[in-house]
Amino acid sequence: MGRPNGPQLVSLRVRNLRNLRSIDLGLGGGPRRILLTGPNGAGKTTLLEAVYLLARGRSFRGRKAGSLTTDGEHRTLIEGRFREDGSPNESTLVFERSGRGSLRQLDGVALSSLAPRESPLRVKLVGENPQVLLEGEPTLRRGLLDWNLFHVEHQLGQLRAELRRVLAQRNAALRRGGGGASLWDPAFLALSDQITAKRIAFVDVWRAHLLSLSSDFPFLDGCDLVFERGWSMDQDLLDILVRGRTVEIQRGRTLLGPHRADLMITRDGAPLRLSRGQAKVLVCLLQLAAERVHRAAGLAPSLWLLDDLDAELDSVTAERVWVLFEDLDAQRFVTRLMPEPAGITDKDAMFHVEHGMLRR
Structure with a gap:
C-alpha cells in the first residue's frame, strides 16, 4: 500500500x-x-x-x-x-x-x-475509554449517530437546529402551565418524522456493514445494532403527546421524541455486556462500518x-x-x-x- x-x-x-x-x-x-x-x-x-x-x-x-x-x-x-x-x-x-x-x-x-x-x-477516533460510549448517556451514542449521518445527509444539521428551537419553545410553554404547548406540536411532529426517517435509513446500512465486520470476532456472534427512535414503535407520537400532557406539564419538558433516541448493541433482545477490551473492538467496528458507509457515498x-x-x-x-x-x-x-x-x-x-x- x-x-x-x-x-x-x-x-x-x-x-x-x-x-x-x-x-x-x-x-x-x-x-x-x-x-x-x-x-x-x-x-x-x-x-x-x-x-x-x-x-x-x-x-x-x-x-x-x-x-x-x-x-x-x-x-x-x-x-x-x-x-x-x-x-x-x-x-x-x-x-x-x-x-x-x-x-x-x-x-x-x-x-x-x-x-x-x-x-x-x-477524523474518526477510537479513544482510551470506549465503554463510556457504549454504557454512558444516550447523548453520546446519539451524537455518534448524528455526526456520521451528517456527512451523508447535510440537511440533518438544519433539522436538528430547528428541533432544538421548537423544543425550547414547547418546553417553555409547558413550564408556564401548558398553555400554548400544543401550538408547537405540528412542527415538533414534522421534525420528528424527518429526523427519524434519516436516522433509520442510515442505521440500516451502518448495521449491515457492522454485522459483516463482526463475523471475525466470536464474542459478537448473534449481536445486533438496534435503533430506538425515542418513543415506542407501536405508538403514534401525537397520541403520546396528548395523553402525556399532564406529566409533561408537571416536569416542564417534552419527555419523548427524537431528542431521546438511542443506539443499542443487543443479543437475543437484551443489551450486550462486554469487557473493556471487547468494548474497544466494538467501537472500532462501529467506526469502520461508518467509514464504509461514507466511502460508498463518495467521501x-x-x-x-x-x-x-x-x-x-x-x-x-x-x-x-x-x-x-x-x-x-x-x-x-x-x-x-x-x-x-x-x-x-x-x-x-x-x-x-x-x-x-x-x-x-
Missing part, C-alpha cells in the same frame, strides 16, 4: 496544549501511519487531541481533563499543514484558544463556525486517531483489528506503549513522546 488517499497532514505545530509546550511534528510526504510511542502521561493522547481540535474545533476529552492551555500560559496554538491527495499544494489549518475564546482559520481566513462538511479534515477517507488500541486485547484479537485498519487507504495516528512496534515499514513515521517532548 502506498501513500494514503484523501487529505494528509504533512506537519503539526503545537504550542501550550496541556503538557505539550512546544511540539513540531514534521511528516514529510504524508506517511500512512504515524506511530507515537512513550509511557503513560507522556503526551501521546494530547497529540491526538491536537489533530482532533484542528478537525472538529473541540476536544474529545471531558472537563475532568482540565484546561486545554498549559498551566501558566494564556494561549494555545495548533497549526497543521495538509495536502489533498494528488495535489502539490498545501493548505494551513489553525486552531487557537485564548481568553477571548476559540478561533479557527483556513489559509488565514477565519472560520468561526466551520460546518463539518466544509472541514478539510474529517474521501477519514484521518484516524487510534489511542492505545492494543491495551486489554489478546494478541489474536489485536491482530484481527489491526488487519482491518491496515486495509484502509487513510492516514492513521497511532499511540502505543511499546518503543518498537512490530511491522514498521518505510511508509511509517515513528516518534517517541516523553515528558511532553518529542523526538523522531
